[in-house]
Amino acid sequence: MKLDKFWISVVVVLVAGFAFTKLVDNEFYFFATYVVLQGLVMAVAWNILGGFTGYVNFGSAGFFALGAYTMVALNKAFGLPLPVMVLIAGTLSGLLGLGVGYISLRLKGVYFAIATLAIALVLETVVNNSHYLGGAAGTYVIQPKESFIFDNYIELLFMFMLLIAVVATAVSRYLSASRLGMGLAAVRDDEVAAECMGVPTLKLKLISTTTMGIFMGLAGSLFPFFVTFVDPVSAFSLLIAVNSIAMPMIGGTAVWYGPVIGALVLGVVQETATVTISSELNLLIVGVMLVGFITMAPRGIVGLYEDYKAKRKGQNNG
Amino acid sequence: MKTTRKISFRNWMLTGVLATGLAVSSVFAPVAKAADPLKIGFSMALTGPLAGAGKAALIAMQIWKDDVNKAGGLLGRQVEFVYYDDATSPSKVPGIYTKLLNVDKVDLVVSSYGTNEISPAMPIVMRKGLVFMSLFGLAVNDKFNYDRYFQIMPAGPIPKDDWSRGFFKLAMEQSPAPKTIALLSEDADFALSAVAGARRHAKRIGLKVVYDRTFPFGSPDVTSVMRAIKAANADLVYIGSYPGGSVGLVKAANELGLKAKMFGGGMVGLQFAGIQKNLGPLLNGIVNYDFWVPEKTLNFPGVNAFLKKYQVAAKGKGVDPFGHYLPPFAYAYLQILGDAVTAVGNLDQKKIAEYIHKTTFSTVVGNVKFAKNGEWATTRTLQVQFRDVAPNDIGQFNKPGKRIVLYPDSVKSGAIQYPFRK
Numbered sequence: 001m002k003l004d005k006f007w008i009s010v011v012v013v014l015v016a017g018f019a020f021t022k023l024v025d026n027e028f029y030f031f032a033t034y035v036v037l038q039g040l041v042m043a044v045a046w047n048i049l050g051g052f053t054g055y056v057n058f059g060s061a062g063f064f065a066l067g068a069y070t071m072v073a074l075n076k077a078f079g080l081p082l083p084v085m086v087l088i089a090g091t092l093s094g095l096l097g098l099g100v101g102y103i104s105l106r107l108k109g110v111y112f113a114i115a116t117l118a119i120a121l122v123l124e125t126v127v128n129n130s131h132y133l134g135g136a137a138g139t140y141v142i143q144p145k146e147s148f149i150f151d152n153y154i155e156l157l158f159m160f161m162l163l164i165a166v167v168a169t170a171v172s173r174y175l176s177a178s179r180l181g182m183g184l185a186a187v188r189d190d191e192v193a194a195e196c197m198g199v200p201t202l203k204l205k206l207i208s209t210t211t212m213g214i215f216m217g218l219a220g221s222l223f224p225f226f227v228t229f230v231d232p233v234s235a236f237s238l239l240i241a242v243n244s245i246a247m248p249m250i251g252g253t254a255v256w257y258g259p260v261i262g263a264l265v266l267g268v269v270q271e272t273a274t275v276t277i278s279s280e281l282n283l284l285i286v287g288v289m290l291v292g293f294i295t296m297a298p299r300g301i302v303g304l305y306e307d308y309k310a311k312r313k314g315q316n317n318g
Numbered sequence: 319m320k321t322t323r324k325i326s327f328r329n330w331m332l333t334g335v336l337a338t339g340l341a342v343s344s345v346f347a348p349v350a351k352a353a354d355p356l357k358i359g360f361s362m363a364l365t366g367p368l369a370g371a372g373k374a375a376l377i378a379m380q381i382w383k384d385d386v387n388k389a390g391g392l393l394g395r396q397v398e399f400v401y402y403d404d405a406t407s408p409s410k411v412p413g414i415y416t417k418l419l420n421v422d423k424v425d426l427v428v429s430s431y432g433t434n435e436i437s438p439a440m441p442i443v444m445r446k447g448l449v450f451m452s453l454f455g456l457a458v459n460d461k462f463n464y465d466r467y468f469q470i471m472p473a474g475p476i477p478k479d480d481w482s483r484g485f486f487k488l489a490m491e492q493s494p495a496p497k498t499i500a501l502l503s504e505d506a507d508f509a510l511s512a513v514a515g516a517r518r519h520a521k522r523i524g525l526k527v528v529y530d531r532t533f534p535f536g537s538p539d540v541t542s543v544m545r546a547i548k549a550a551n552a553d554l555v556y557i558g559s560y561p562g563g564s565v566g567l568v569k570a571a572n573e574l575g576l577k578a579k580m581f582g583g584g585m586v587g588l589q590f591a592g593i594q595k596n597l598g599p600l601l602n603g604i605v606n607y608d609f610w611v612p613e614k615t616l617n618f619p620g621v622n623a624f625l626k627k628y629q630v631a632a633k634g635k636g637v638d639p640f641g642h643y644l645p646p647f648a649y650a651y652l653q654i655l656g657d658a659v660t661a662v663g664n665l666d667q668k669k670i671a672e673y674i675h676k677t678t679f680s681t682v683v684g685n686v687k688f689a690k691n692g693e694w695a696t697t698r699t700l701q702v703q704f705r706d707v708a709p710n711d712i713g714q715f716n717k718p719g720k721r722i723v724l725y726p727d728s729v730k731s732g733a734i735q736y737p738f739r740k
Contacts, residue, residue, distance in 0.1 A: 027442075028416040035413060128505055136505040136535060138434065140461040143441050152445065154412075227408050229437035231507060234408045274410060275402055275417050282405070 006173065010166050017162040021155040030158040034226065036267030037161040038219050042240065043247030043259035044168045045215035048175060050245070051253030053208045054188030055104060056113040060244035062120030063213050065235035066093045067220030069133050072230055075141060076132070082144075082225070086160070089221035090214045097213020101206035108191070124236045138231025141224040157222050168215045169260055175211070176256040184208055216244075239283060243270075246290045252300030261301050355398035356391065358383075358652075359424030361414040361439070363431050366406030371644050372431050374628075374637040375453060376401070378645035381627050382652040392659050400424050404435055411438035419446060425665055428651060429453050431644070433507060440464065449658075449670045451651040452692075454644065456481075456511055459692050466671040467692040470651035472609060474697025475689040478515040482556065484701040484725030485583050485605065486519040489554055492736045496553030496579055500529035502543065502567075509558030512584030512607075516556045528552045536562055544570035554580045561587030565597065572600045579737040582606035588704075589643040595712040601704035603738035608700045610642050610683060611721040613731040621682040624649055640716050650681040684729075701725040703734060 021030070042060060049055050070089040074080055080088075100116060107115050128136045143153045150156045175181050183204045186194035195201050224230045243266065251262025266289065270282045297304045363372030383397050391397055400422045404410040411430065418424045419442065427443060429436045429452040436455035440462050443450045452458065452469045457477040459467045474480025489496050499520050503513035510532070520527055529550035533543050544567055547555055555578040557567060564587040571581060582604040587593045589608050594601065610616055628641040638645075655670075657679055662669045678687040689695040702721040707714065714720050722732035 026416075026420040028413065028420045031413040031416045035409070135510065136532075137507040137510045140437065142461060153441070154416075223409075227412060227438045228441050229408055229434060231408070231434060233506075234434070237407070237409070239407075271413070274413065 006170075010170060013166060014162065017159060021150055021159060027152065027154055030154045032271045034154065034158045034161050035271055036264065037158070037165045038223070039243050039247060039267040039270075040165050040260060040263035041161070041168045041215055041219040042244040043251070043263040044165075044172045044256075045212045045219065046244040047248040047253055047256075047259040048172055048215070049208050049212040051248050051258065052175060052181060052184040052188065053205060055108075055205070055208070056110075056245075057100075057116045057212065058113045058241060058245075059100075059116035059118070059120035060216055061236045061238070061241040062116070062123045063093050063096060063216030064220035064223070064240050065120075065127065065232070066096055066123060067217030068223040068230055068235045069127055070217070071221050071224050072133055072139055072141060075224070076139075082156075082160070086164075086218060086221045090218040093217020093220070094210045094214035096217075097209040097211070098206060100213065101202075101209035104205050104209065105202065120236060120241070124232050127232050127235070134231065136232060138229055140229055143225055143228060153225070157226055161219075161222055164215070164218045168218075169256065171211060171215075172259070173256040175208075180204065180207065239286075242283070242286055246286045248300070250289055250293050250300055252302030254299060255302055258300050258302045265301065354395060356393060356395040356426070357398050357400050357422065357424040358426045358428060358655075359400045359415075359418030359422060360428045361402050361404035361411055361418075361430045361435065363406040363435060364403035366404075368406040368432055368435075370637055372406070373635060374632065374641055374645050375431050375648035377631050377635065377637065378624075378628060378641065378648035379652055381624060381631065382649045382656070386656055392656055393664070397656075404430050406432070406435065408434045408438045411435055412442060415439045415442045419448075426655065426659070428655065429455065431648075433458055440467070447667050449655070449667050449674065451655050453648055453651055456508055457693075464692070465675075465690075466667060468651075468654070468674055468688050469693050470647045470654070470683075470686070472647075472683070472686075472694045472698035474699065475691060475693050475695060477693055478511050479518060480515075480697035481512050481607065481699055482516040482519055482583060483697060484699060485516070485556065485580070485607075486523060488605065488701055488724055488734055489580055490523060492579070492734070497526060498528045498550075498552040499525045499554040499556060500547045500550045500552035500578070501527060501531075501556050502529070502547060503532045503558040504535055504537075504560050504563045505532045506535040506560065508586065509560060509563075509584065512558040513556065516558070516583060520556075525554070533563070535560065537566075538562075540566040541570045541573070543567070544574055544576065548574050548576050552578055554578060556583035557581075558584040559586065561590070561593060564588055565593060568597055568600050568604065576739075577737075580605050581738050590638050591640045591642075591712055591715050592638065594707075594715045595710070598709040598711075599707050601707050603704065603735055605701055605703045605724065605734070605738065608643070608702045608721060609698075610646050611700065611702055611723060612642065612716060613718050613721070613723050613729070615723055615729040615731045616684070618682055618684045619680065621646055624682050639712070646683050650683045650686065653681045654679045654686060698726060698729070700729070703732075703738075705732075705735065 046057060046060055049057055067089040070092050071085050074085040074088060103115050104112055127133050147153045147156045183199050186199050187201050187204055191201055247262035247266050248259040250266055252258030269285055273281045273285060293300055362376050363369055383399060386392060387396050400418060402414045404414055418427060427448055429439060429450060431453050433455045436452050436458050444464050449466045454471040455469055501513050501517055503509045529547055529552060533540060540563060559567060564585040585606050588606050625641060628645050632639055632641060658670045658673045662673050675688060678685050687695040701724045703724055705722050707720055723729050724734050
């Protein structure tokens with residue numbers, strides 16, 4: 001029954017998104033929503049590894065940029081259809097995720113986190129020195145004139161990102177609710193104990209890192225067509241990495257809907273701040289909210305709500 | 319009977335989403351207008367790495383707005399700015415320009431400062447068919463080929479090559495003519511493009527390239543790089559660098575006693591008063607690009623009056639106190655747009671673009687005529703040489719005689735000192 005409700009919600013969200021493109025003319029809402037959805041995909045992807053498995057990834061921007069630059073390269077070399085290039089970008093980022101999974105054989109905790117950061121730095125150096133990808137100077141990506149059944153290209157990008165967000169959320173929900181999810185939780189709680197109990201920890205970690213990589217790559221894949229100019233500074237931006245961690249932390253890392261809530265709250269606040277106060281305020285907002293939640297509500301908004309619910313239940317029973 | 323009011327998680331989420339939606343809607347809702355001003359929209363780098371220049375540009379733009387409004391506005395309407403901080407982040411730009419056009423309903427748009435912040439606005443502006451005056455974008459229109467794009471930096475019709483054309487012309491006029499060159503670029507957008515142009519000139523002229531390297535953007539220590547350049551013993555040393563790198567390289571060249579005959583080229587930062595004061599006499603002899611300097615040959619109508627206003631407005635704002643480099647051009651790109659709108663008599667974007675294409679504008683940065691690609695029809699990227707710079711005196715850079723214009727001939731104010739160090 002619960003499964004049905006979720007899938008009904010998925011259909012409703014997709015239909016509503018499509019109706020949104022047909023009923024709303026104001027392009028600003030598509031740009032703003034696209035950014036929020038991009039953050040949502042990154043947050044959900046980060047949480048699959050960081051929240052479910054307990055392996056903290058500081059190199060989110062590296063996976064994002066790999067997706068973005070794969071698109072740049074494919075578009076330049078072959079000019080393939082957008083969905084094909086997106087799938088290839090996601091696959092390559094997934095393969096990088098698989099590689100990161102093998103790193104976790106030897107590295108745990110803070111050392112694993114530092115290794116992921118190092119991977120992002122290595123990728124950035126490669127891009128900086130790749131003339132084909134535009135190097136440090138950056139490169140242009142011209143949006144195609146055709147936008148399928150949509151009125152303009154941003155509506156197409158919005159719809160695509162909505163689809164990726166829905167798939168990422170569905171996969172995250174499946175991982176969290178399934179036997180696989182229990183295995184991931186066992187790895188998070190005590191990897192040695194889980195191994196002794198017969199949990200295939202390596203296999204689970206590889207699934208987790210690969211899935212994380214795929215979705216981060218998918219989130220980055222549309223970025224070149226969104227901004228039309230990609231350079232290493234924006235593709236490997238600090239804000240991307242920080243948001244990927246902050247959104248699940250603020251929403252709650254223990255459940256699949258935590259990062260979704262965190263991404264919607266933080267994303268909307270950031271987009272509002274951009275056009276009301278200052279874009280630079282974004283990092284400050286993220287910082288303040290992150291510190292606030294970590295110190296006062298370490299289980300995020302979901303945790304706050306569960307505490308509130310338990311308190312009400314206690315009062316009613318008393 | 320005891321009743322329990324339960325709030326389901328779903329309802330709680332729904333309430334949250336609705337509340338957020340209402341809050342956002344109220345923020346984005348158009349505000350009723352008391353009058354009917356003519357609104358010009360733009361994003362600007364007011365925070366982030368380019369904030370210093372972005373803030374200075376905004377001061378200049380506000381001076382233009384005040385000047386125009388005092389004179390009765392544009393088309394009889396007072397001019398009003400609607401602008402947002404893009405934090406020097408390209409990903410912010412598309413959202414900002416769609417908000418400007420679709421929510422704020424601005425009448426005209428102009429660009430932010432810098433190539434990376436101009437490009438992301440192009441598809442949006444092009445879709446709406448708007449005239450787009452741009453502020454210091456390097457060869458942005460090479461990819462877009464938009465016939466309503468106009469760029470105010472005086473790089474010239476082939477921006478990447480025109481940038482260093484003067485440096486090589488000067489070098490090849492010397493006797494004996496130089497034979498070798500060392501090329502060094504900081505690993506980032508502008509510097510790489512500037513040095514790529516220099517490389518093409520070197521090849522065209524037949525100079526032997528004895529050193530051609532890049533160094534990481536923001537590198538704290540460049541002494542080892544300069545040591546390698548000195549060892550290459552080139553006649554010419556052409557550098558593409560950003561402020562931090564430029565300061566380091568100038569200091570290193572002096573410490574190590576660089577023997578090249580010409581040194582400089584595309585070093586960003588040497589145009590700013592703060593850095594000029596910091597480096598003082600170490601600058602003497604360096605030949606570098608610039609756009610406007612207080613030489614008599616560049617005393618265009620209105621420029622001194624503008625700079626006077628700028629220097630008053632800039633006090634205490636943490637921006638360049640003299641405003642020679644970017645502010646006159648930030649004033650001029652609006653001046654051109656304003657003149658075109660006035661001449662056309664309405665906001666018909668096609669007519670405004672046609673007018674800008676066919677007209678030579680008299681501005682505070684001199685006469686401006688655009689080429690077909692929206693760049694200046696002829697380059698006026700200056701090559702200036704620092705001379706007789708005294709230590710610890712920032713005021714000297716606001717007077718003639720410290721940056722001698724060597725190129726182009728139309729605004730030349732003195733002869734080159736060659737080799738650069740005696």
